[in-house]
Amino acid sequence: MRGIWFIFGGLSLLAALIGAVLPLLPTVPFLLLAAFCFARSSQRAHDWLTQHPRLGPPIKDWNEKGAIRKPAKIAATVCIAASPILTYFLDVPLWAYITQLAVLCCVMLFIWTRPNG
Secondary structure, rough: OOHHHHHHHHHHHHHHHHHHHHOOOHHHHHHHHHHHHHHHHOHHHHHHHOOOOOHHHHHHHHHHOOOOOOOHHHHHHHHHHHHHHHHHHOOOOHHHHHHHHHHHHHHHHHHOOOOOO
C-alpha cells in the first residue's frame, strides 16, 4: 500500500505544480492531498514537501489553523469569477450553468470563511 500512496502523492504533487502555472487548476488542494499521501508512504517525501520554502507554508497554514492565505483567496476568486463567464460563451444548458454558479458560490463561501494564513 505504501507504494500506491506514494504514487498518488507524486501525481497530486504534479497536479499541484501544473496548477501553479494554469490559472483554473487549484494548487493547494493538490498539495494537501500530496502531503496526506506522502504521510502514509514516505516520511522523507512528507518532510521534504512540508518543509519546502514555497510549497510548505500553505500546507502548514491549513494543518495548524485551517487557514488560507489572502493572496490565494484573491487568486481563487478571480479564477472562479472567470469560470462562469467562460462557460456562458460555450452554450451549455441553463441547468448546467445554474448548477455551476451554485457550486462556485459554495466554494467561494468556504474559501472566504477560512481564516487568513
